[in-house]
Amino acid sequence: RSIKDIAGLYGCEASLDGIQQHRKSSGLQQIxxxxxxxAKISAVFIDDGITFDKMHDIEWHK
Known part of the structure; x- marks a missing residue:
């Protein structure tokens, strides 16, 4: 995706800095x-058998 498309989705300044600021101020859940x-995603399948150093537990995703 281009910077312009992502900024349009977020409703922020069309620059990398503008997008990064919007993401920081909006938070993960809103983004x-x-x-x-x-993207019209209505369901997500989560493999809770894989672990990463930066991940939320299954309860967070509910």
């Missing part, structure tokens, strides 16, 4: 919700 809605 994910907006992105999933725009």
């Amino acid at each position: 994910c919700s907006k992105s999933f809605e725009a």
